[in-house]
Amino acid sequence: MIGLLVTGHANFGSGMTSSVNLIAGEQEAYQYVDFLPTYSTEDLAGGLTKAMDELKDCEGIIIFTDLMGGTPFNTAAQLGRDKENVRILAGTNLPMLVEVVMSRKFMDDLDGLVDSLLQTGKEQVAKFEIKKAEQTETEDEDGI
Structure with missing residues (x-):
């Protein structure tokens, strides 16, 4: 199985993980590392190293x-x-x-999976627009 690690500023990693778990259930071979304002870059590197070590058998x-x-x-x-065997993506979104x-359970091609994820990420960014119904003027037969 391909291992997953989610990280970002503040509680990005834990927040995205919370949403994933709500939608798809608890995940195996999945780690997150938050980067809180009180953390140094060394703290982050230590957390990422530990998480990657947890996923080393993937x-x-x-x-x-x-x-x-x-x-x-x-x-x-x-x-x-x-x-x-490590790929890094930026601009992560929930989709x-x-x-x-x-x-990932059905796909073992790391680069193919990454390409698919990038496409999904792009496709799921959209703008919602309410389209106004076209108004047609009708002529009153009696006229005014």
Whole structure:
């Protein structure tokens, strides 16, 4: 199974995990690491290292982060850069996580799964618009 690790600023990791668990149930081979305002970069790196160690027996690890270029992303990229079976994603949204927990049991192609998740993430960002019904003027036969 492919291991999952979710991290980001403040309670991003635990918050997204809470939503995933509500929708899809408790997950195995799944870790999260929050980056609270009181944490240093070293604290974050230690938490990510520990979480990655918990997932070391997985066929691969996908690390989901909130912002490209943010400390959680940069730290994950630094820790995972020399590991052949680790992929790091930025801009994580809930549809991506729901898809991965539903499909990772059936898919062992790490890069194929990542590509699918990126597509889902993009497709699920949308703007809601209320379309106004077209109004047609009717002529009153009696006229005014």
